[in-house]
Amino acid sequence: MKELLKSLDKLNRIYDQFDLLNFRAHKVIPLTFNKKDSKKLLPQNKRLYFSYSYLDKEKTRLTNLILSQAIDLKDPLFKQNKELHPALIDKSLKLKNIDETHKKETADLPNRNRKINKLKRLITMIDDENIGLCQGYLTQMKVLLYQNKDSLFTERTKKYQAKELLDDVDFRMKIMQFDYDRYLYEDFTPENFLNYLIFDKVQRHASFIKSYDARVLLPEAEQCGFSGIAYEVEIDGIRECYVTFKGTEADMDYTENSRSKRLEKFLLEGYKDWNYNVKAILVGTSEELDQLVMARKFISYLQKSIQDKCFIYGLGHSLGGHLVQTLQLTDDCFKAGYTLNSAPVNLKQVQEVTPDLFDEQIWNKLFKLTNKKTVTNILNREIKQLLPREYPEIINQSFEQDLTQVFYEIPYTIWIGQKWEYNLNTWKYPFKNHLASYLTENEIHSYQHFFAQLFNYLQDSTTGPQVMRNALGFMRARVKILQDDIDKPETAEFFYDYSNYLYESGIFLDRPQEVTDDFNKSQPTMWKSSRREWPFLKSLNMDMLELSVYFHIISGVKYFLNRTPNKIE
Incomplete structure (x- = not known):
């Protein structure tokens, strides 16, 4: 089993490299927008295709190796758990099937030699690798092994420290992504997934894990589109609760066989979230508060249900980040939190749900400051001075030119806590998020x-x-x-x-x-x-539309986070 585990780790790293290669390919897409810049694509394409060719061969080799190792695997444990061996083989066969299907579909792609089209063809080929699905199957195999034979996994001697998981970037990305990818783990509970993920990140065993799904606890949550999962964990006597709020990124459930039903779910989920985005955040009307109301009910339930001395941490992407910030302002409920490409707080909405948060004079000052919006450090400092406190425990991480940053130039929107913006050096990316530079107030x-x-x-x-x-x-x-x-x-x-x-x-x-x-x-x-x-x-320009979405979602923005951020006061 140790050899199988090593092969799983190696193949998982190959898919991580595929994911990084996808980011690198998207990074050079802006060069295709004009002929002068596109000349730089020729050497870029050669390097990208060379990397892809190597990774594709290694992926096939390791996929075949894992299948043979899983089939040949013999262990006394299989007599105790007769479903374990067939389950491992089943996941391995699914990986093999995806690899073979990918090769057939790749062979059908037209051989277009123009350097711009070759780049787009490469992105199509990487997308066809089904990175998320394959890594899901790999993780499921590791979860099965960890559940049934944790002696294969070496535990460190140093005790777990508070916030150690929260400060781990990869942990935050994976726990936020899980809400989008739950359909990949339909055979497992959230506890199964998190139990393995915790050990993978800190090499310590959790003694207690309990998940709380907002859509199970609050049936009306699904009706308005609200989605969130909380995980109460205990590691070495330290209790923490991680609350994750899902963003607007609608997930396509490929386990649903009916294409029409998949599309139906995708469209409705997206519509519900955008209905809230527009009415509550973009406009700030009082008629669309359902998701925030559900989020407050969810937090209230958690506070009554979790153990004493258990710190609650908030995590949210996009719309989910808006909920983390807004809840911290209205209810001060998180010990700490991170947001990723977060939508802002809308003061009109906050006034509707918590009118007593400020007196009339403060409300008027805030509305006056944010009515004509041009984001500056001076304006941010003036706004912060009117808030109850500075909220340094909330860190908002974002791609500097992310599409949600447009919302921050809409009247009556603010952010709380720290704002860390990331970008790449000497990089051309045309999207403009400062509306006030192009549009009048009217x-x-x-x-x-x-x-x-x-x-x-x-x-x-x-x-x-x-x-x-x-x-x-x-x-x-x-x-x-x-x-x-x-x-x-x-x-x-x-x-x-x-x-x-x-x-x-663009x-x-x-x-x-x-x-x-x-x-x-x-x-x-x-x-x-x-x-x-x-x-x-x-x-x-469909390429630019696709690019703006890619750099907004978790799989695209996460690669900016290894850069030094611009910390905005």
Whole structure:
């Protein structure tokens, strides 16, 4: 079994290298946005393809080795647990099947020699490796071995220290990712997964682990889209509770055989989260507080249920990070916490749920400071002086140009605690997150109003197809209004400013031009007219859209965290 365990570790490291290679490939995608920069791709592609070729061969070798080791494995333990050996073989066969299927699909990819397309082809090939799924199967095999024969795992002599897990970056990433990947561990409880993960990180055995799933404890949580898991653990007499809040990243459950049901779940989960993002964070209306209300109920339940002298730590990605920050401001419930690419706190929302947090004078000062939003260190310091305290125990880590940072320039939004921003040196990445540099105050309010109207229009949607159908209906209606009003100077100016922001951010490749008089409803269709009269609209840069999402999700942003952050006061 020790040899099998070594092979599992080696293959897991290969998949880690695949994941890092994926990041490196995405990192050079901005070079494809213009011909001058794309010349640098030729040497880049050669190095990336060489690394991929080596990793792919090693992956196949180790996958075959693990399967043969699992089949040939003999141990007296198998007589006591007759399901263990077949389970190990089953996971090994699944790894082998993914490897063989990948090779067949890779062979069908067109052999495109243009250096830009070769880079995109490489990313497609890495995506097809199913890194997350394969690492899930590897972890399941390790969990099985750890559960049944922990003597294979050498424990360190030094006792566990408080916050040791919290301060481990890889632990934080994996425990936050688990809520997205729970479908990979359907044969195991969260306790099984965490028990092994704890030992893997600190080489000490946990004496107690209990998980609390918000969607089990609070049935109405799923209805509004709220998702969170808490883990109460004890290691060497130290009790800690890790609370993880899931972000907006909807997970595609590939264990569901029906493609339509997978898509249905994906669309509805995404819609619920974005409904909260827009109404509660972007706009700050009082009508959409369900997820925050559920989060407060969840924390209240935990505080009553966990053991005394058990410190509660908050962890959250994206929307989940917003909940960590907001809960700390409203309820001061975490001993410490980390957020990743977090959405901000909206003061209008906070006032709705905890009106007594500040007196009327402080509320007015905060609203005045954050009404016209241009993020500066001076403004941040003025805001912090009005808060109950500085909250140094909350650390907000983010990619400096992450798409959620746009929210921080929306009126009435703030962050609490420390803010650590990460980037790469001498790197071109066009996305702009400072809205105030491109849009006027009225245009930003119009931006908020547009999305508020959209989700009000969608509020009666109960299925995935209804969400899509109603969203398209809303867009058609707004395009018709735009078409009718495009000759008005104020409309043209608004449209130009938004378009220019999207161009400067790389979302569109063509610089916007003034709309001509021929752009009117006498044309056959709005789309045909716009494509002929305004090339900008047909230059949507899907590579940039995909890139902005990749650097937002955990698997993409985590590789920035080994850099030295810019710590904002």
